[in-house]
Amino acid sequence: MSDLDDIISLEEAAESLGRSPEAFRKAAQRGTLEARHVGRQWITTRDAAARYVASVQTRRRIRRP
Secondary structure: OOOHHHEEEHHHHHHHOOOOHHHHHHHHHHOOOOEEEEOOEEEEEHHHHHHHHHHHHHHHHHHOO
């Protein structure tokens, strides 16, 4: 994880990137999104969330002709 200023909740990350918070939680649990579980909340960084979204978009482009 990065700077403390860069740390956000998965809900904030999902909202800022136009994604579902549930999808982000599942990705964090699978380990495909760099995140940590702190108490009852998942946290990540803005950069990690952006990398995750970019990787999902790349995988979708590869699968769909």
